Amino acid sequence: MKAPVLLLSAALIFWGSQTGMWIFAIPMSAILAGYHVINSRWDFSNDDFQRIAKLCLMIFLIVFGSLITTNRSIYLAYTLLQWLPLTFFPLLAAQTYSVNENFDIRTLFVSLKKLTQVESKRFIINLNYPYFGICILSAGAANSQEISFYIGMFILIGIALWFVRSHRFSVSIWLSLIFLAGSVGFIGQMGVYQLQQNLESAVVSWLSNANSIGQLIDSKTKQTSIGEIGFLKQSNKIIFRVASDNLKVSPGLLKEATYNKYKSAVWIAANSNFTPVQSDVSGKNWRLDNKAFTGSTLTIAANLSRGKGLLRLPEGTFEIDDLAVSRMDKNKYGTVKVEGKNDAIAYRAMFNDRLSLDSPPTVDDLQIATTEKETINQVISKLNITGKSPRQILQLVDSFFIKNFRYSLKLTGKNNQPTPLSAFLLETHAGHCEYFATATTLLLRAAGIPARYAVGYSVREFSQLEKQYIVRSRHAHAWTLAYIDGKWQTFDTTPADWANIENANASKLAFIADLWSFFRFKLSGWLRSELVKKVFTYGWWLIMPLMLLRLWKFNSKSSARRLSKKQLVTDKLAKSNFNRKDSEFYLIEQKLQELGLNRHPSESLKTWINRLNEELSSADLIDDLALIVELYYRDRFDPQGIEETEKAKLKSAVSVWLVKHNQVKNT
Secondary structure, three states: OOOOHHHHHHHHHHHHHHHOOHHHHHHHHHHHHHHHOOOEEEEOOHHHHHHHHHHHHHHHHHHHHHHHHHOOOOOHHHHHHHOHHHHHHHHHHHHHOEOOOOEEHHHHOHHHHHHHHOOOHHHEEOOHHHHHHHHHHHHHHOOOOOHHHHHHHHHHHHHHHHOOOOOOOOHHHHHHHHHHHHHHHHHHHHHHHHHHHHHHHHHHHHHHHHHOOOOOOOOOEEEOOOOOEEEOOOOOOEEEEEEEOOOOOOOEEEEEEEEOEEEOOEEEOOOOOOEEOOEOOOOOOEEOOOOOOOOEEEEEEEEOEOOEEEOOEEOOEEEEEOOOOOEEEEOOOOOEEEEOOOOEEEEEEEEOOOOOOOOOOOHHHHOOOHHHHHHHHHHHHHHOOOOOOHHHHHHHHHHHHHHHOEEOOEEEOOOOOOOHHHHHHHHHOEEOHHHHHHHHHHHHHHOOOOEEEEEEEEEOEEEOOOOEEEEEHHHEEEEEEEEEOOEEEEEOOOOOOHHHHHHHHOOOOHHHHHHHHHHHHHHHHHHOOHHHHHHHHHHHHHHHHHHHHHHHOOOOOOOOEEEEHHHHHHHHHHHHOOOHHHOOHHHHHHHHHHOOOOOOOOOOHHHHHHHHHHHOOOOHHHHOHHHHHHHHHHHHHOOOOOOHHHHHHHHHHHHHHHHHHHHHHHO
């Protein structure tokens, strides 16, 4: 059963309201609603539908290519689902304005094209209800938490079911069952939504741990790998890029988040309330401090997750420019988070490494977890730091780690010590950056120096191909911020050879992935350019009329005819009133009926002949009818008819068959 066209228009409006794609939903809905106003229909052939299907495939590839360059997170599938109604709309529009209003699904597949010569009603479909389902699915992919989505979905599905309801039951019973199902579905939807949220969180957490340290950071809590057993997994994937004015000097460390409380392998940012950062009138420039400073500049190209994320910034950043986001917030630890419409972002960070804009230290920056105090005091007693200045203490701590510890990606747990950190300091003397940064932070606190734990990335790999620095997932790093001389200063005790160790573990074929990543990066930058943005913003208003014009004059070389509604009705009446006596085939049909080989009322000629061929033991005369039936079908149903020579051939074939029939009858 075909869904009402106006129901599809309503479904498109609903899709536009949930996804925000009004620029597409409104004209698409109007095109379908115009079905009752436009006085033309097209007689599309199977080849026409196949060409339209190829157009849909091209639209899908363009959308997919555009999305994958700007959104490379696990949520790409959700975004792609939201574009499906636009992707398949040309095929639906062609079906809506087609003479038959349905088509053979096999025409959409090149491998099945030859099978279209075999008639079968099983493959004749109408896209209205499937497309209606796509609109609902795409609207749901927007992940709206408002009750308006469920109410709209319930109303639309209820109307759709109304047209296919069974008339054996009264309207009151049907409505009662629908409302009961809707109530149960609403409760189930809340449960499914919670399940989805938990599943997404679990997947994100798993991907975060599987890829590297510090990726997909939570601004309030940082779960470290301290205490785990196994081998720390590393990823060679390029996650962002840094362009510097001074290519000879590595940008160093870019901070993503800072924490000040440690307990059981978890760092916490206590009282990390975020406050809004105001932009200038352009909405692209953001000043983190109102004072005037001068400094250096880094340009960073990165990606957010579903439009949200933390910025990677050099120490002493006082201004962020050319960043088109809708919101920016900053906490007292210098962590900056943003929200925007696009995942792909690029911004310019202006900084002065002599500045420290984070909040002054508090008592939390001197606290040591009770479980770690004994071990920390034991190490402090060996360092002989009594009476030393803060600078001398830093030198002693740095020398302690350089002489006695080594970098390792192997995770050994806590061994025979009370805590994993104790095992690192007293027994194994080997670990990754999280061990060194955590131990250093607690040792400095025990020595009376306020310290915090910072995470981010080490920028050191320069790409000759891209002429800028690239930062991989395995470049994630952790270090200590020590409060010395009235400002927070970076203090990193992780052995300097940690980069060489990780480089040695990288795949030799990484350059292939790097080339692909560079291509996507350049394509993404091109798509973010102002020219392309204007094309995507305003170009659709040109594309839509062109699509309508294409449907209006579809392929002048094809056999598609444009008929008015009046012509369409006339053609149908002419076909229904076709006088079988106008064709010589009527004589064959009459002879077969005289032999008792009657045709069923709902049986087509081809089906009738095939049935007789299977039922009769001697079917020589039936076999001869194949060519005659084909010519007869074309004579009756082909809009262009058959040529005079073919009509003569049909008449001759009928005469020959009748002669044979009379010979068989006489014998």
